[in-house]
Amino acid sequence: MSQLASAQLMDGRHKYTRADSLRGALTPLRTCYDLNYYHLDVKVDIDNKFISGSNEFRFTATRAFDQLQFDLFSNLKIEKVVYMGAEIPFKREFNAVFLTFPTAIKKGSQSSFRVFYSGNPVIAKRPPWDGGFIFSKDRSGNPWVSVACQGFGASSWWPNKDHQSDEVDSMMISISVPKGLQDVSNGRLRNVVEKPEGYTQYNWFVSNPINNYNVTLYIGKYAHWKDQYKGEKGNLSLDFWALKEDSTQARPHWNADVKPMLKSFEHWFGPYPFYEDGYKLVQAPHLGMEHQSAVAYGNQFKKGYLGRDLSGSGWGLKFDFITVHESGHEWFGNNITSKDIADMWIHESFTNYSEALFIESLYGKKAANEYVIGIRQNIANDIPIIGDYNVNSEGSGDMYYKGANMIHNIRQLINNDEKFRRILRGLNKTFYHQTVTTKQIEDYIIKESGLKLQPLFDEYLRTTKVPDFIKTK
Incomplete structure (x- = not known):
């Protein structure tokens, strides 16, 4: 991150809360699974500053378990979590989400689930030092949108295991934007797909391990x-x-x-x-x-x-x-x-x-x-x-x-x-x-x-x- 001497992501913070521990600690509900692959699929409604979509988690179980934690800011709605073709229950506490699987997942096995979500993400007040989405315009008045979330949390705009210790091995990033605009994200552009309702989807593939806060989008006329x-x-x-x-x-x-x-x-x-x-x-x-x-x-x-x-x-x-x-x-x-x-x-x-x-x-x-x-x-x-x-x-x-x-x-x-x-x-x-x-x-x-x-x-x-x-x- 770029610097000014006075800029700190969590400036002067000493009294920690349960929410801080849920975000910062490596509990058994986080270490029980090792991330292999994400497919993040997000539609950005710029006019309404609204996002909707899903993220697929593929993982390997590091031990037997029937519960795990992932993260998503509480202002974003989880519509459903799908595992093996069926919805499964979840509970939320602050920005942490706890899934319960119908049967235990065995150590060493590979599995996946998909989280569907939507909402208005936090808007950054002073990016990149305080995190969130940036909805702005270029000098010609065209939309110019991005996100910066180091420290603040990638879970401010997409569901993931929001801890730096576990980098996903590879990732597909699919971003749908209003027609006439482009999206630039991490990795290499696989293809561009015309979508309904006047949207265009850009599909980017990251073949190397990547940390959550590095995942990004840039939307504009480039x-x-x-x-x-x-x-x-x-x-x-x-x-x-x-x-x-x-x-x-x-x-x-x-x-x-x-x-x-x-x-x-x-x-x-x-x-x-x-x-x-x-x-x-x-x-x-x-x-x-x-x-x-x-x-x-x-x-x-x-x-x-x-x-x-x-x-x-x-x-x-x-x-x-x-x-x-x-x-x-x-x-x-x-x-x-x-x-x-x-x-x-x-x-x-x-x-x-x-x-x-x-x-x-x-x-x-x-x-x-x-x-x-x-x-x-x-x-x-x-x-x-x-x-x-x-x-x-x-x-x-x-x-x-x-x-x-x-x-x-x-x-x-x-x-x-x-x-x-x-x-x-x-x-x-x-x-x-x-x-x-x-x-x-x-x-x-x-x-x-x-x-x-x-x-x-x-x-x-x-x-x-x-x-x-x-x-x-």
């Missing part, structure tokens, strides 16, 4: 063009989707950063993690978000962060912050995903540091060092970077700037850039398409660096202290 990048795993397809009215400006602006960015990040982090689904950059009616294989862009085709240099060093105006930062999340956030949002530093600290690595690739190490030093002015030292576990609570926004400086500090202690690069690439290879904990990341870096880094991790991530460095002989 111009589309293609390119290719010759990367470490062959030809990576590049797809660009800008509003028709902005496409002339978008082409040269995006061209300036995308291929150099991919070259830099493949050098430092390893191959782009989603060659099978391609890379897309999509103009969005909000600032930006790391939607896997369909990165949201809303930086108004400016350099820096909406024309600002967050580092104050001058180097922050040498590139488009949103293109680089949100694309960096394809490695840290989308390829490597934290199991609990409390460990979101894994996403943001490495991705924030990716900005410096991109600068280094183009302008050298001195420039990168100046950028990292410059962003220190944004560190708040307000609360610990790691949040509270099992209640869907992130920690301090310092996960960006302080976290990037922690990575930079570790690099200096390793004092061998090739070894540091091997560690970054090793993380993406070892935890490829996986969900992880802080301990797994800490243990890997400690082992591969050969350094006693636990005190450093503890001070940066678990305290609000300003790191104190002691010079030793």
Whole structure:
């Protein structure tokens, strides 16, 4: 996610409720099934800000059970849940839904159910920092619709197991929109189908594991063009989707950063993690978000962060912050995903540091060092970077700037850039398409660096202290 130092998804929250635990905890009713496949099929009635449709859950039972939990915000109506051709009972508590099956599902067996639902989703007030749907218009007055829901919850607009620990293996996303508009979603477009009542359905298939908050839609009048990048795993397809009215400006602006960015990040982090689904950059009616294989862009085709240099060093105006930062999340956030949002530093600290690595690739190490030093002015030292576990609570926004400086500090202690690069690439290879904990990341870096880094991790991530460095002989 893109950042401002004061922007937090669950800002200042300390008194947790039953609803927080239902959302954030990995209970037996969630761990009893492992997701294999979703088919999300949604019709978007833009005039009435109304959505309707279904989601099919295919799963493997990790133990025998006859009840499970999935999630859907309580303002959305569940019309029915169908299992083996018949409706089955369910109960709701806050945003959690509990299904009861007619007979026990055996451990190791594969099964499925389908949830039919409808309603008016929550409208985001300040996307992407507070989540929900965005119903807006382009300058020509055409509808322009999207959604951003990191932290807030994908279950704000579609039924799913809304916990980062279980990524579905693959997914079909079918979005029906009023005729004359297009939908862009994650993965690759399979086909376009004309539907009744003046709607067109766009069917997108995601062949790689994807986290719930990354699933998205962009609805509008888009111009589309293609390119290719010759990367470490062959030809990576590049797809660009800008509003028709902005496409002339978008082409040269995006061209300036995308291929150099991919070259830099493949050098430092390893191959782009989603060659099978391609890379897309999509103009969005909000600032930006790391939607896997369909990165949201809303930086108004400016350099820096909406024309600002967050580092104050001058180097922050040498590139488009949103293109680089949100694309960096394809490695840290989308390829490597934290199991609990409390460990979101894994996403943001490495991705924030990716900005410096991109600068280094183009302008050298001195420039990168100046950028990292410059962003220190944004560190708040307000609360610990790691949040509270099992209640869907992130920690301090310092996960960006302080976290990037922690990575930079570790690099200096390793004092061998090739070894540091091997560690970054090793993380993406070892935890490829996986969900992880802080301990797994800490243990890997400690082992591969050969350094006693636990005190450093503890001070940066678990305290609000300003790191104190002691010079030793």
